Amino acid sequence: MDSNNSNSENSNTAKAGVKDEASTILQVLPRLEMGGVERGTVDITAALVEAGWRAVVASGGGPMVRDVERAGGLHVTMPLFSKNPLVMRANINRLVNLIREHDITIVHARSRAPAWSARTASRRTGVHFVTTFHGAYNESNAVKRFYNSIMAKGERVIAISEFIADRVITTYGTEVDCVRVIHRGIDLDTFHPSAVSPERIIQLSSTWRLPEMAQVIMLPGRLTRWKGHEVLIDAMARMGRKDVHCILVGADQRLNRYRRDIDAHILRNSVDGIVQIVSDCRDMPAAYMLADVVVSASTDPEAFGRVATEAQAMGRPVIATDHGGARETVVPGETGWLVPPGDPVALVDALGEALAMTAEQRSSMASKAISHVNLNFPRAKMSAETLQVYHEVLNTAVAYNA
Secondary structure, X not given: OOOOOOOOOOHHHOOOOOOHHHOEEEEEOOOOOOOHHHHHHHHHHHXXXXXXXXXXXXXXXXXXXXXXXXXXXXXXXXXXXXXXXXXXXXXXXXXXHHHHHOOOOEEEEOOHHHHHHHHHHHHHHOOEEEEEEOOOOOOOOHHHHHHHXXXXXXXXXXXXXXXXXXXXXXXXXXXXXXXXXXOOOEOOOOOOHHHOOHHHHHHHHXXXXXXXXXXXXEEEOOOOHHHOHHHHHHHHHHHXXXXXXXXXXXXXXXXXXXXXXXXXXXXXXXXXXXXXXXXXXXXXXXXXXHOOEEEEOOOOOOOOOHHHHHHHHOOOOEEEEOOXXXXXXXXXXXXEEEEOOOOHHHHXXXXXXXXXXXXXHHHHHHHHHHHHHHHHOEHHHHHHHHHHHHHHHHOOOOOOOO
């Protein structure tokens, strides 16, 4: 997507040593809807402002724009969500103008379509270009691999897990010295058992009409096939228990066909009395507190696995699939269980162990899980490490990866 008309593409030798205190960071992403990428963007905006830097975010807009603005950042709306080559080319000029108008020193791209435009805009203006590799992207053909490769071309490539870092290095040949592993951070003021009032839990339980005395199994995650909803439904059918209740919490992302497939799978397995789909939840901390066990059944590897981490922060036992980022966030036997992906039998076994724990065992696991997250995945740690990456690039010459 690079343009040949680049006034400053020879800026690989631009001056180093830009003063940190004068820096303005531009983060670019498709939209500001609900999700881990969006949450990270808001968190880093807040960290920049708190550190005395200036924060600008460009996206196609969305409900989290107000979060950026509340954090003290400036939001600029442009169609960065588009994969249309003509729109992407036009976005280059939009970003060039934005960079010059606000004296941007680093462009931080968080998604592929905007990253292609942002990299060329960075070259034209001679500013630094950083990426965060957020996903375990599909590599089914050469075209997709090329499209994905833009996320491995930052001066620094932030990988959200060791699993992703290994992919970046082995798949795209990125130099090890350019990659920084920064796990996603959890807001521990929000995701902590003591932060959730009994009233919030009662209200949510009433809204969802949960049966009294039933043990609750919860799978949070948008309704998309690779999240493993059908695997959990199969496990519920195999368990054959009527004293448990399973909640699938997640929006269908306009994928109505898959929602219909899940509904049909529930009916085929005769678990419609114990499996419930909740399409919207505005209070996930309270939702986690309702769960006796939280499941992440993803059949494809998670790049990080925010659900498993948030659940542990809330002191909930977790069952996740044994691949991808979950291997870095769940400690088997200590904070939860790891089971083979797509294996309902193994999932039934883990569910049985989790639901059979005594109060003492649950308390011990909760304590270990909370300590694990507090030590390894706090938002403050992610923010500090990201700002350290900005410091690194500001004190080196601009150098674009090929």
